[in-house]
Amino acid sequence: MRSRILGKIELDRARLAPDLEYLAAVPTVEEEYDEFSNGFWKNIPLWNATGGGDDRLYRDLDGAAARPTRHAERVPYLRELVTTVFNVERVQMARSRNLKNAVVIPHRDFVELDRDLDSYVRTFMVLEDSPLAFHSNEDTVIHMRPGEIWFLDAATVHSAANFSDVSRQSLCVDLAFDGAFDETYEKEVFADPTVYAPGATPDLPERRPFTTERRDALLGLAGVIGRENFRDILFLLSKVHYTYDVHPAETYTWLVEIARRAGDDKMVEKAERIRDFAIGARALGERFSLTAW
Ligand SMILES: [Fe+2]
Incomplete structure (x- = not known):
């Protein structure tokens, strides 16, 4: 980073x-x-x-x-x-x-x-x-x-x-x-040059290894996801990388795959759109709904 x-x-x-x-x-x-x-x-x-x-x-x-x-x-x-x-x-x-x-x-x-x-x-x-x-x-x-x-x-x-x-x-x-x-x-x-002090050691919490078993367990949410909890699943997945050593963008890879495995094309489309909106490109003032279907 x-x-x-x-x-x-x-x-x-x-x-x-x-x-x-x-x-x-x-x-x-x-x-x-x-x-x-x-x-x-x-x-x-x-x-x-x-x-x-x-x-x-x-x-x-x-x-x-x-x-x-x-x-x-x-x-x-x-x-x-x-x-x-x-x-x-x-x-x-x-x-x-x-x-x-x-x-x-x-x-x-x-x-x-x-x-x-x-x-x-x-x-x-x-x-x-x-x-x-x-x-x-x-x-x-x-x-x-x-x-x-x-x-x-x-x-x-x-x-x-x-x-x-x-x-x-x-x-x-x-x-x-x-x-x-x-x-x-x-x-x-800085206006105040005494504040500038690069190179300090940050507090970076340790995370657990992200294993294939962990990934498979997350993808098991395909049996849980529905349009009524799609938003909750997104926020749940967004927390995973704070505990496990995995890139935050993977949140969307899992969400798309979970929606795909659940067999709901509208959810797949919404998952891909939120991914593109959040980490791809968006227009100024463009908004996005997680709950309108
Ligand atoms: Fe931000």
Whole structure:
């Protein structure tokens, strides 16, 4: 995987606490790409293209500056972090993100946008310690620790899960560069050069080997799957790679095969479509239903 730790800050817990309280009190609404997740998934825009407090869609800014939303006014500590730690001229969007008792299906981001995928840079910083909250990227599962600032390679296959209801509030700051993001650009993520500290050792949980027996057991879900539980099976399969050492994109290989073995052509077609939508190409604003047949 190309995801890596770019730097680290010491979070000021006393100043963070009231910001977390405000974020927890913002009502939960339907998310853009809500079809990617089940359980509790809440994104609150702090900076975006329009300054709209309800505008959750990532858009290309084409050189314009991102605008603070009404929520940014209410989280003074996070506002300070965004404007002093990060190179604010490069910031495209900043938002808080939380996930509880939930999994986000393996997917790729930015595929609906115009620019070279490599010029989009997503950084992710967990604000709270949630021991059962993980990210995955290609062949690796990650447990992010509070204060670590990660480059999350969202253009490749990734996913997130929190197997508990322990809050995992996070600050996600998206930046864009004129060329492909590489080591020469890494420093430019930060306004504060003391934060840049690449090469730290990440916490990468051990996983069990993925065996043929395990795969066969999963494919046995062909005897269980139906249109009424198709969505549940997708989320179940999306969790497998957090425990077993297997690529997250395999989620869709299993789903298609399970639907095929169940003998339902409509389910096969839906499984192939969700695969293409999540990890292939999609149009900006395109939506997908897991439950309409
Ligand atoms: Fe994503």
